[in-house]
Amino acid sequence: MLIGYARVSTPEQDLTPQLEALRNAGCERTFSDKASGAKANRAGLAEALSHARAGDVLVVWKLDRLGRTMKGLVDLAADLTDRGLGLRSITDGIDTAGTAGKLVFHILAAMAEMERDLNRERTTAALIIARREGRVGGRKTVMTPKRLEAARKLLASGMTIREIAPTIGVSVPTLYRHLPAPEQEAISAEEHIVT
Numbered sequence: 001m002l003i004g005y006a007r008v009s010t011p012e013q014d015l016t017p018q019l020e021a022l023r024n025a026g027c028e029r030t031f032s033d034k035a036s037g038a039k040a041n042r043a044g045l046a047e048a049l050s051h052a053r054a055g056d057v058l059v060v061w062k063l064d065r066l067g068r069t070m071k072g073l074v075d076l077a078a079d080l081t082d083r084g085l086g087l088r089s090i091t092d093g094i095d096t097a098g099t100a101g102k103l104v105f106h107i108l109a110a111m112a113e114m115e116r117d118l119n120r121e122r123t124t125a126a127l128i129i130a131r132r133e134g135r136v137g138g139r140k141t142v143m144t145p146k147r148l149e150a151a152r153k154l155l156a157s158g159m160t161i162r163e164i165a166p167t168i169g170v171s172v173p174t175l176y177r178h179l180p181a182p183e184q185e186a187i188s189a190e191e192h193i194v195t
Helices: 016-024 043-051 070-082 099-132 145-156 161-168 172-178 181-194
Strands: 002-008 029-034 057-060 086-089
Touching: 002 016, 002 043, 016 029, 029 043, 070 086, 070 099, 145 161, 145 172, 145 181, 161 172
Parallel strands: 002 029, 002 057, 057 086
Antiparallel strands: none
């Protein structure tokens, strides 16, 4: 059975040209979405896939109707293959039921994997350079030098970490991260010497 899937990105866009093309291609059932291709969970696509059985073919007007990224398309094509389903794109001339269509998808899969590897390499290189220049990613710490000094004084006065954290406006884990146990013990020992 040929199962059609049509998608437009916004409610204002018209599905009619895609639906006509799918009907002309011989689709017996057609499902649709009015949602962004970046959105992973699309009700129409999910319904089309749940309706499909082994041997069926999912037909789209164009591959970009299934998703925006190459990785997303390749992952979907692999999922369809695992379920025994074919994929056909009317305007792109791709049909995974044939040898040429499978070849195209294997090439696309290899390109997607290469793209992931290149992104990983670029990210790693950028992080190394940033660290070398003294920049560290992530959120800025809430533990300022003033807060750390206040925490040390309060710890020396006999307060516990659980009492100190809300007093200076940080979480208990943050305080533990900046005042590890050996330092806490040293401060507490100083307090006992002073008193």
